[in-house]
Amino acid sequence: MNPSNSSRLRPRAVRCAALLFLVASIHLVASGAPAKRPNVLLIFSDDLRTELGCYGVAGIKTPNIDALARRSVRFDRAYVQFPLCNPSRSSLLTGRYPTATGVLGNTEFLGSRHPDWDTLPMYFKKHGYTTLRTGKIFHGGYDDTDAWHEGGEPRPNGNADRQGSTQVPGNSDRIVVLEGEGETHLDYKSATRAIEYLAKSRGNDQPFFVACGFSKPHSPPTAPRKFFDLYPLDAVPMPADFAAKPTPPLGFPERSVPARNGDLFIGRDASEKEAREVKRAYWASVSFVDAQVGRVVAALDELGLRENTIVVFWGDHGYHLGEKGKWSKHGSLWEVGLRVPYLISAPGVSANGQTSPRIVECMSMYPTLVDLCGLPAIPGQQGVSITALLRNPTAVWDRPAISVSYQQKILGRSVRTERWHYADWDGGREGAMLIDSIKDPGEHQNLVKDPAHAKVVAEMKKHLERLPLVAGAP
Numbered sequence: 001m002n003p004s005n006s007s008r009l010r011p012r013a014v015r016c017a018a019l020l021f022l023v024a025s026i027h028l029v030a031s032g033a034p035a036k037r038p039n040v041l042l043i044f045s046d047d048l049r050t051e052l053g054c055y056g057v058a059g060i061k062t063p064n065i066d067a068l069a070r071r072s073v074r075f076d077r078a079y080v081q082f083p084l085c086n087p088s089r090s091s092l093l094t095g096r097y098p099t100a101t102g103v104l105g106n107t108e109f110l111g112s113r114h115p116d117w118d119t120l121p122m123y124f125k126k127h128g129y130t131t132l133r134t135g136k137i138f139h140g141g142y143d144d145t146d147a148w149h150e151g152g153e154p155r156p157n158g159n160a161d162r163q164g165s166t167q168v169p170g171n172s173d174r175i176v177v178l179e180g181e182g183e184t185h186l187d188y189k190s191a192t193r194a195i196e197y198l199a200k201s202r203g204n205d206q207p208f209f210v211a212c213g214f215s216k217p218h219s220p221p222t223a224p225r226k227f228f229d230l231y232p233l234d235a236v237p238m239p240a241d242f243a244a245k246p247t248p249p250l251g252f253p254e255r256s257v258p259a260r261n262g263d264l265f266i267g268r269d270a271s272e273k274e275a276r277e278v279k280r281a282y283w284a285s286v287s288f289v290d291a292q293v294g295r296v297v298a299a300l301d302e303l304g305l306r307e308n309t310i311v312v313f314w315g316d317h318g319y320h321l322g323e324k325g326k327w328s329k330h331g332s333l334w335e336v337g338l339r340v341p342y343l344i345s346a347p348g349v350s351a352n353g354q355t356s357p358r359i360v361e362c363m364s365m366y367p368t369l370v371d372l373c374g375l376p377a378i379p380g381q382q383g384v385s386i387t388a389l390l391r392n393p394t395a396v397w398d399r400p401a402i403s404v405s406y407q408q409k410i411l412g413r414s415v416r417t418e419r420w421h422y423a424d425w426d427g428g429r430e431g432a433m434l435i436d437s438i439k440d441p442g443e444h445q446n447l448v449k450d451p452a453h454a455k456v457v458a459e460m461k462k463h464l465e466r467l468p469l470v471a472g473a474p
């Protein structure tokens with residue numbers, strides 16, 4: 001284009017820009033959209049099942065998370081897409097099923113497989129948010145370093161290759177007792193850093209995206225002494241189907257309960273006495289996390305940020321505490337392996353204090369935040385926004401939750417609707433199970449071979465057709 005053409009076009013371009021601005025301004029006024037997008041505060045907890053007062057567990061002390069739930073919509077039946085840290089978080093942070101991410105274990109960084117995908121914090125960074133991280137958001141040692149203005153973990157190979165750094169997890173069933181308030185522990189420090197992030201973000205022109213990930217109650221169970229003292233040993237309940245070692249219930253596939261525990265009682269039987277001590281330590285550890293959540297949320301209030309900040313609280317997968325003799329999560333497609341706490345408080349949108357009984361997938365978090373913040377939707381995600389359920393927690397919602405597991409190169413698949421829970425391994429060649437979630441919430445009776453339920457089984461398998469094939473598989 002020569003200069004004269006350019007100068008002839010410029011006034012028209014200016015007119016177009018002015019018109020677009022006018023249209024956008026009218027739209028903003030008409031929709032009542034705020035001038036500044038809402039802030040986002042994510043709080044994650046590692047290996048936290050729905051062992052919380054707000055989820056109806058009697059005896060456990062979680063006053064701060066319970067208070068947060070009263071100011072949020074509490075999703076009562078929220079399911080992760082994989083019962084293990086890295087695959088679950090990779091799914092959540094991309095809004096895609098684990099078979100689409102291809103991340104099915106703890107030893108692969110998402111960014112290495114999909115350097116072209118924007119992870120949740122990266123997308124918010126690209127759209128003008130100041131992104132600040134503290135603690136475990138991606139899997140321990142892995143991080144999308146480029147996605148954070150501050151708090152990204154350094155990587156041995158630099159940032160350009162998006163390889164992630166590595167760290168050997170130190171799992172153990174020893175119990176760790178801290179002194180004082182636990183000030184020396186990483187989780188206490190993570191909360192302190194989150195509070196610092198909030199304080200320095202107040203008054204900024206840019207909205208913030210603060211992600212605070214606590215590493216507890218992941219093994220080893222860890223808490224200050226004062227939280228152990230909350231729980232007399234005989235007050236800690238044990239499940240009805242407690243067993244000394246992993247034990248599939250009668251009539252269920254062997255694969256439904258992997259033979260070896262991955263976190264606690266690794267390679268050894270659990271006595272009931274020791275099991276009770278470990279569960280008490282888990283409860284103490286949950287109360288420790290609760291105290292840190294309380295510190296961060298109190299800072300949000302004290303800084304006057306609550307009214308323009310979306311708060312999300314989430315556990316990265318479920319956890320067995322002796323149910324079916326299992327003391328871990330990996331490989332569990334059971335209710336206790338997949339169901340997690342999921343709270344969302346969106347000022348001006350969410351029906352705070354209400355509970356949604358609807359079935360939701362946790363990979364909904366990314367598209368929901370995008371939706372709530374008015375950012376452009378992302379093509380290719382399987383996760384869908386649940387904003388409609390934030391507005392009306394009992395709205396009609398017929399989308400089932402799908403999850404997968406992967407052990408010994410066998411893919412397990414789970415789907416649940418409001419009534420039914422179906423799972424199979426290797427497409428059914430390694431067994432399958434069907435449970436009536438209403439009549440049998442503890443999951444003790446396998447109906448999959450009952451001819452009277454053949455039609456239900458067929459319907460559940462039909463839902464699983466929505467699951468993408470494993471990325472990279474032939």
Ligand SMILES: [Ca+2]
Nearest residue numbers: 046047085316
């Ligand atoms: Ca975890």
